[in-house]
Amino acid sequence: MPFSAQLEEKFAKLLSRYPVRRSALIPMLLYAQDEHGHLSPEIVAEIARRLELSVLDVESTISYYSMLRQKPAGKHHLQICTNISCLLRGGQELFEHAKKKLGIGAGETMPDGLFSLEETECIGACAWAPALLANYDFYHDVTPERFDRLVAELRNGRCVPDRPPMPGSEHEVRVLSKRFNLPDSASIDTYLAHDGYRALGKALKEMTPDAIIEEVKSSNLRGRGGAGFPAGMKWGFVPKQSLKPKYIVCNADESEPGTCKDRLLMQNDPHQLIEGIVIAGVAVGAHQGYIYVRGEYRYLQEILERAIEEAYARGYLGKNILGTGFDFDLAPHTGAGAYECGEESALLESLEGKRGIPRIRPPFPAVVGLYGGPTVLNNVETFCSVPSIILQGGEWYARLGTPRNGGTRLFVLSGHVNRPGVYELPMGFPLRKMIEEVGGGILGGKKFKAVIPGGSSTPVLTSEALDTPMDFDSVAKAGSMLGSGAVIVMHEETCMVRAALRIIRFYAHESCGWCIPCREGTSWLNKTLTRFHSGGGRQEDIRLIHDLAKNMFGRTFCPLGDAAAMPIMSIVEKFRDEFEMHLSGKPCPFEAQPAELSV
């Protein structure tokens, strides 16, 4: 079947980006879907033919990604996030309101085909919750009233999507975000006027690759994606000699619930990211990079495309960069809705056009990664930290934080605080101060109950842990993890059973299904917690819930199993009394009318 000229152009561009045709599959599917509304059998067959794949292979891939659909949706496809951060700010109520307002249920389309509705998992707007996506447009702080206005505006075709702000705080130390408030901050001219690409020049002209790696090592920069692995050490694992090409891959698949910081880095200062990636290329001898951007961040993909074009035009990408003979190509790549693809080896599979199933490790990506070549994979924020480290020195950067935890990081404060937002704070910033002073205290003057310190996969902490300095080691000592730096605050009226349920529901939705304990464990827990929360709990369920999580923990194929198990175990352990309170056979004691939950 024929595709439009624009689509043909996009396909041609895609095919030129990758050494392996199949890599173009997922973007091709998504772009074709954008144009046609859904992936009809004809489109699937055509794309399969073009990429020399079987239809089954393509369908297997499609069915893995939640953004790809084989049935039509409305002209405006509304996805309302009810994940933990949005839930705490009324996301569930918004979704219930939307159903009533539009007169359709989840997954349904209005008869006139104008709107379709979907309850979605975290879309990366946690600090501006509740939020929704209308096709690729973000709308923040959506109250029921705003929703009604929005629907009217969308009908009339007059609607400007929201761009998240940085509220600012006097406690901030702005390294990564120093250019955020400049006018036209994403343009290369602004970047160049404010130290832009100076670090790359220094790295190329004044430093050896080993010296770059040493500098990053000395900065104590630890991975900002969640695991906190020392970045310099990771780069050091890449073999100097390799028969296969080496790659730099930037993980911009930000999807850990509670996390929406990479969004700001790409939105406000894309060149900082590009520079960091190219420096990594210089350090390990790679000449090709990809930025894997989650599919929902389409506007960021466009910002990155523009920035990359600018960088090519000014000679910071492409052949013979800064006249040094160093070549580096960079391309953005879109995901299509899968949390699992944030796991580095699953991301590589996805980038190769396959289902996002993690790989067996070892070998680690640094040795055998993308297309079998040695690959450096880091989070957006990690790469963004590199130019400053190169310019101002590793030691300077290290000193900004605490021992073994260098620098600053973007913390995302969400949930029940008065001033949710993204704040750049030094590593080791005290948690209590973060909630009380940076976040302006608990919402509505209520009492603090619990905090998830590093995204929804990290164990919950209670008031005893409030004096923990927010760095990797201190949070670990307190019994949790700093993770992606997403701090989700919950006040006294929060039902912790409900929180556990919402968290497990997410992991059940996102489990790739590859290994038994995660596939079966998350779905079992989801069913049991749903029953439990709605008043059907039995005494033995409390132990069962904990057991199931424990039986997943440490035994799954990839870290997603642990990510699902840890918060559940910690909530059962720390809030057993709330589970007991649910045993009366009555509905949840915290919620007047708990919303109907689908399993």
Place this chain on the structure above:
Amino acid sequence: MPEPVKITVDDRDLEVVPGTLLIEACRAAGIEVPAFCYYPGLSLQAACRMCLVEIEKAPKLQTACTVQVSPGMVVRTHTPQVAEARRSMLEFLLANHPLDCPVCDKGGECELQDMVFRYGAAESRFVEEKRHVEEQQWSPVVYFDAPRCILCYRCVRVCDEGMGVSALSVVNRGARSEIAPNHGDHLECEECGMCIDICPVGALTSGAYRYQTRPWEMQYVSTVCAHCGDGCKTTLSVRNNKIVRGNNRDHSGINGEFLCIKGRYAYDFIEHSERLRHPLLRKNGRLVEATWDEAIRTVASRWQQVLENRSASNPRQPFGVIGSNHTSNEENYLLQKFARAVLGTNHVDHHRTADFPALVASLRAAPRTAVNGKGTLPLARSQDLQHASAILLIGDNPTDQHPLLAWNIRQACRLNGARLYVIHSRQIPLLRQSFRFLPVAEGREADAVRYLCGEPQTEERLLGTTPGGREVTPEVLRDFRDCLSAEKDVIVVFGAEMTGAAVGLLVQAGSRLQGQTRYIALADYSNSRGASDMGLLPHLLPGYLPVEDAGARARFEQRWNSTISPTPGWPLEQMLAAAREGRLESLYVVGANPLQGQEPAEFSGKTFLVVQDLFLHETAQAADVVLPAASAYEKTGTVTNTCGELQKLRKAGDVIGTRTDLEILLCLARALGVPFGPARPEEVLEEVRQIVPGYGVSLIQVLSGGAEAVIPDEAAAFPPLEANGRIYSAQDNLFTSGTLGRYSRVLGLVPERKTRLLPPPA
């Protein structure tokens, strides 16, 4: 050999080859490590998490299926932590698994059942609603029950990696993940059933076997598949004298786990409604039922007359005998003995589908250097292909005509990085595995071999654009030859495209290669090779000894106490022509249908035609006497596959009214009043072992379900290189099997039969 690695497992010290997976090291030492997804020879998954073990210094349990042994590794497989992990995995698995074991085909031989019995989780704490999906039929032979599936991905991998078909994949994700077939709601594939066989649970079940019986109610008879020339071992499951299933239950024998659709399902011809169960006699122009006594007497008295009227002045030749590609070695041997010693004729032949005589002749004539170390003919066994570093394939379409050898070739390419060189006129499926491909026009295969032999003048005949649009340039030719020349210990596999002098050229080309070049000639049917070896040939005695050679004749004359004519007989086509023209008194056809596709009436009355076979095919319809024969599944004996591997047939069932070809032969001899024998298959084999070159092999392997290679080595006599008669392949595909295949219900049922065509021109 690298230094072994020393590891400790459960306080036992083990020495293991470096690079071994821990699970293999444990299993080799008899230490049980359970696993669903791990499957030797297939890619690693680490998905089922059943093989978690404790490794000292590792922070958490490790999957033994992905960890390679390292020096000093200390492993524990039976700690409380490991036991708990196994138990909890089973609990997870059983959560959504339907407990319909009492009606599940897999009950009694289910790996999940066994594991739960062994490792616990018998009581479920799961009280939620189970996920349910309706059972699906994917093909006449493949059913899928999604809730039973544990997602070990064995089926997906065996179809993709093993078969190269990729008809299965996973769709959806998380708890909704499911195995799916390649055409929405159904499969279009080779219907090999490997996915069913490899399924550890009852998720994939066989349409042929389902709901028939329980595994413990059957007897298992391992025998050799009755169809193609690869000779796979198939284990027939028999209940109440009825074969209800075919598989290779213990994965032993030359084919290990492999079976194609024919070996797995096409035993069903034996109970076809048209199966002959009574002798038939032509009376008043019509074939009518008769007793065995009557039929045997009729044949004997007519033959007696022919024998008595035999004289040099009679323009009609007395007898012609056409043997079978399917009957046992013992029967083939006795049949040609009967023809030569009793009927006094060399007019013996069969449908020849590979030029074994030419291969033997060329190899016997070739210099004896670097041959096997033993000085025997360099013929490769089927499993040698799996270990080959380079394979040259000329002609044939192994994927369809030799599924086991194709499997072995794929394994070699996938697991050992073997390089496959193909010279072919068609785009055969194995091109996917090929390292170099030289497309040739149909019938030009020998020119390509001439080119390899260094005859540059043949180059021109190979150049140009092929029908498939491939450009053959001098560079393509040179590259093919140069790459092949760099190889060592090549196995050359060739089909019926290469006969006579072309085979001689091929051996010449092979002897130019480095190391030891070995050969496999591809013949169509289960005992094609045995028919050749046993001398069902007009010009050759058993073991490829020329009838014209006095020494060769003497060898058999002595043993048979008879004389053999020194004149080569007529090949099959000549016998048929003579019979049609009334120049032959009697034609005796055993287990063959030479009139396939012809009008039987044209034959009637011209010659006294005796046919013994399973069905009333064209030849039988033209016969004067039809004798109902037992099939290979209803007799004991031996067969020799196309690679020369001798294997044992075991009797799995009886069809009332039939007799084995050997019994029939003995009855006829007795009725003729001629002393003839030996009478029992074991005794015949003993005679064969004593007198037929190559067959004096040890029987230990053969009797215990394995195979022994027979190498027809006899330096004394050289058979002629050029064939006396026609050699051609029937070009059967995966879903046909000569005349026999017409009577298999399953082969007729699968829809792919209609769409399976010859591959397009290269």
